Amino acid sequence: MGHAELTLREESTTRRISLDEYWMPFTPNRDFKSDPKIVVRAEGMHYWTDRGEAIIDAASGLFCCAAGHGRREISEAVGAQLARLDFIAPFLRGHGGQFEFARRLAEITPGDLNRIFFVSSGSESVDTAMKIALAYHQARGQAGRTMFVSRERAYHGVNFGGVALSGLVNNRRRFGPGLPGIVHMRHTHLPENRFTRGEVTHGVELAEDLQRAVALFGAENIAACFVEPIAGSTGCLVPPRGYLRRLREICDQHGILLVFDEVITGFGRTGQAFAAQSFDVTPDLLTMAKALTNGAVPMGAVAVSERIHDTVLAAAADGAIEFFHGHTYSGHPAACAAGLATLDIYRDEALFDRARALAPYFLDAMFALADIPVVADIRGYGLLAGIDVHGDGVAGRRGHLLQKRLFENGLHLKTTGDAAIVAPPLIAEKAHVDDIADILRRTLSAL
Numbered sequence: 539m540g541h542a543e544l545t546l547r548e549e550s551t552t553r554r555i556s557l558d559e560y561w562m563p564f565t566p567n568r569d570f571k572s573d574p575k576i577v578v579r580a581e582g583m584h585y586w587t588d589r590g591e592a593i594i595d596a597a598s599g600l601f602c603c604a605a606g607h608g609r610r611e612i613s614e615a616v617g618a619q620l621a622r623l624d625f626i627a628p629f630l631r632g633h634g635g636q637f638e639f640a641r642r643l644a645e646i647t648p649g650d651l652n653r654i655f656f657v658s659s660g661s662e663s664v665d666t667a668m669k670i671a672l673a674y675h676q677a678r679g680q681a682g683r684t685m686f687v688s689r690e691r692a693y694h695g696v697n698f699g700g701v702a703l704s705g706l707v708n709n710r711r712r713f714g715p716g717l718p719g720i721v722h723m724r725h726t727h728l729p730e731n732r733f734t735r736g737e738v739t740h741g742v743e744l745a746e747d748l749q750r751a752v753a754l755f756g757a758e759n760i761a762a763c764f765v766e767p768i769a770g771s772t773g774c775l776v777p778p779r780g781y782l783r784r785l786r787e788i789c790d791q792h793g794i795l796l797v798f799d800e801v802i803t804g805f806g807r808t809g810q811a812f813a814a815q816s817f818d819v820t821p822d823l824l825t826m827a828k829a830l831t832n833g834a835v836p837m838g839a840v841a842v843s844e845r846i847h848d849t850v851l852a853a854a855a856d857g858a859i860e861f862f863h864g865h866t867y868s869g870h871p872a873a874c875a876a877g878l879a880t881l882d883i884y885r886d887e888a889l890f891d892r893a894r895a896l897a898p899y900f901l902d903a904m905f906a907l908a909d910i911p912v913v914a915d916i917r918g919y920g921l922l923a924g925i926d927v928h929g930d931g932v933a934g935r936r937g938h939l940l941q942k943r944l945f946e947n948g949l950h951l952k953t954t955g956d957a958a959i960v961a962p963p964l965i966a967e968k969a970h971v972d973d974i975a976d977i978l979r980r981t982l983s984a985l
């Protein structure tokens with residue numbers, strides 16, 4: 539492997555750094571290191587590179603920075619918290635921030651999802667939700683329910699539970715057989731839904747795949763059904779109208795828990811606090827991360843229905859630990875401080891309402907790109923859109939080139955395969971949407 543170095547210009551200093559030692563995640567390392575994209579600063583809707591170029595953030599970092607970048611309220615809250623109490627063991631000890639943050643989250647979660655388990659990432663929230671589902675069924679005397687149903691094209695993080703639920707082949711194929719007892723429903727990306735804005739018209743019948751799993755394996759063996767209400771990482775697949783409601787009905791009929799993975803869709807992305815509220819379907823468990831702290835401190839959480847929480851707690855003997863699970867950084871003081879400051883911003887600036895108000899303008903701008911020959915499909919809901927480009931014969935190659943060219947032209951977003959995912963911070967103005975659409979048009983037209 540060759541040696542790679544970079545002269546980094548940061549805050550009026552220049553230094554030479556080696557790029558060899560850091561193994562970058564989900565990145566073609568050799569490609570990156572031959573042409574590094576380094577960011578040194580962020581504020582509001584923009585990043586700045588080490589070359590001083592402004593880059594508009596069309597991805598909220600990675601679906602994290604819903605309140606925009608460089609929020610002083612958050613950094614000051616985190617700094618003050620670390621100075622006051624930097625760390626306390628999360629097992630058998632507590633601090634005020636954990637309880638306050640859980641209480642504030644419970645105010646915005648749907649239904650009775652008022653019990654909050656803290657973790658440090660979206661992946662951990664998914665594996666935690668799987669364990670809660672198993673613990674709940676055991677506690678109610680249905681220990682045979684150990685299977686999970688998820689969906690093709692799903693992304694549920696990178697831990698072994700989430701990988702087993704995942705429906706993206708590259709995230710699975712190198713990592714062995716994974717967990718047993720996972721069944722996948724078909725995805726809902728149908729050709730007849732191409733260029734549909736909002737909930738798609740075709741495919742509600744695909745929810746019956748859950749019914750087929752019940753028919754094949756027996757409801758008494760199925761613990762939970764996991765779905766992203768809008769499949770995000772795979773390129774923004776908005777559900778067919780009535781699909782989530784039908785999943786809810788089938789789960790209720792058979793005692794299966796419904797889990798919404800809202801790691802991307804949570805915190806205003808769909809115009810409400812959670813997609814569960816936008817689609818008016820309440821799950822039993824809801825996973826979240828990313829915009830939970832505006833991306834400032836790593837954190838995830840599982841919101842749990844009171845019924846499930848109470849059942850698990852009641853099944854344990856007096857004085858016994860009810861749930862043998864947790865992380866050193868569960869409910870970390872700095873993460874809770876960041877989360878509380880973030881929720882204050884969301885509330886004080888009414889950012890979820892703002893996202894809902896901006897969504898029609900944003901979706902108009904995205905769907906206006908449909909005339910560009912390389913564009914194969916566009917989907918969108920709220921401030922989230924997916925744009926597929928026609929492949930060039932090698933899956934994902936053109937998508938990868940697209941995100942590189944976009945960055946060179948001053949725009950940051952994530953591509954998965956040949957799909958670009960657009961998810962601007964909720965603080966975006968119409969002028970920012972115009973800038974994003976202009977750079978997309980210019981870059982897509984020249985691809």
Ligand SMILES: Cc1ncc(COP(=O)(O)O)c(C=O)c1O
Pocket residue numbers: 659660661662664693694695696766770771799800801802827828
């Ligand atoms: C729906 C969903 N679940 C889980 C995850 C994993 O989150 P993390 O990368 O924080 O582990 C992601 C990340 O994009 C996600 O989109």
